[in-house]
């Protein structure tokens with residue numbers, strides 16, 4: 007049953023890409039929504055991401071994540087258009103494709119086999135031999151033996167996407183509060199009543215969405231899958247070139263390369279379970295640079311501009327936790343792990359439907375927060 011908007015007041019905990027996308031979706035449907043962010047919106051993983059929309063590359067087996075990822079990838083192009091209309095910001099959505107390059111024949115066969123199911127599922131996966139790869143990507147290492155090309159995977163610029171989402175949400179009526187640390191979800195008689203901040207004040211709400219990324223388990227009263235949400239650190243190195251060398255996302259052994267239109271190239275990324283240690287380590291920078299220059303030797307001449315690290319919200323099993331909970335009005339949207347940018351539009355749509363009392367467009371059983 008659709009809920010009456012007039013009395014509905016939704017609080018979103020966390021101003022990352024998930025919280026902002028949900029806020030925009032709700033606000034543009036007339037729901038009063040406030041985003042509570044302990045720091046400033048976009049402070050964490052959402053601005054640190056590489057921006058690969060790798061629905062196919064990220065899923066080497068069929069299953070609910072593959073379905074969810076494909077649905078979300080299809081939403082990105084119209085989303086980018088709507089964001090440009092609403093804010094004037096180009097989020098650099100580019101239907102650039104993704105090339106998964108291998109340096110050895112056995113490795114290429116392994117990846118070919120593991121992605122074979124996607125062709126049967128009607129998705130485009132094209133194998134390129136060494137010569138075709140070099141035509142497509144002249145700067146690739148002479149050691150490359152071939153690649154799998156996912157022409158429909160894409161990329162976006164996360165900081166631009168985030169800026170646009172926040173502005174669009176605010177223009178649609180969403181309110182953002184920075185420096186608002188939510189300590190716990192308040193509920194009574196099986197129904198959510200609001201949230202309590204660390205100064206003990208309560209923000210009343212008819213609906214609460216937990217979108218606190220890697221910190222979601224620290225919010226008291228947020229029911230989450232067993233094991234909770236843990237941080238999976240990723241480090242990135244950014245290079246700057248005079249002019250772009252390629253436009254596709256390039257994935258190779260031990261690194262990926264994500265180009266930006268202005269000549270920057272992001273080299274990612276480590277995957278480390280080291281708690282909330284916000285560090286860039288010398289070893290990781292060395293390994294990423296080694297792998298990137300091995301894959302694309304011309305990068306050795308690029309300028310080293312920046313490096314950073316952040317935390318992917320990981321739930322055991324790797325599936326996000328999206329859905330209602332046993333407490334009425336309390337919805338969870340977290341655990342997007344390596345794919346929060348990719349999955350943001352579908353998450354917003356699904357959570358928006360749940361909060362507005364509509365039936366979600368996909369079966370959420372596999373993603374249930376209480377699984």
Ligand SMILES: Cc1cc2nc3c(=O)[nH]c(=O)nc-3n(C[C@H](O)[C@H](O)[C@H](O)COP(=O)(O)OP(=O)(O)OC[C@H]3O[C@@H](n4cnc5c(N)ncnc54)[C@H](O)[C@@H]3O)c2cc1C
Pocket residue numbers: 019020021022023024025042043044045046047048049050051052053054055056057058059060186187188189217218219220221222224225239240241242274275315316317318319339340341342343344345346347348349
């Ligand atoms: C190095 C790296 C590369 C990545 N590359 C990609 C990529 O190419 N493609 C892709 O799709 N995904 C990528 N990701 C994953 C993606 O960044 C995340 O899945 C996504 O950003 C998660 O968004 P979120 O909003 O859930 O979390 P976050 O962006 O971390 O936001 C959560 C917010 O909640 C706030 N918060 C926490 N606790 C509280 C509280 N108690 N009260 C109030 N506020 C709170 C935090 O301050 C934070 O701002 C990458 C991640 C990393 C680290």
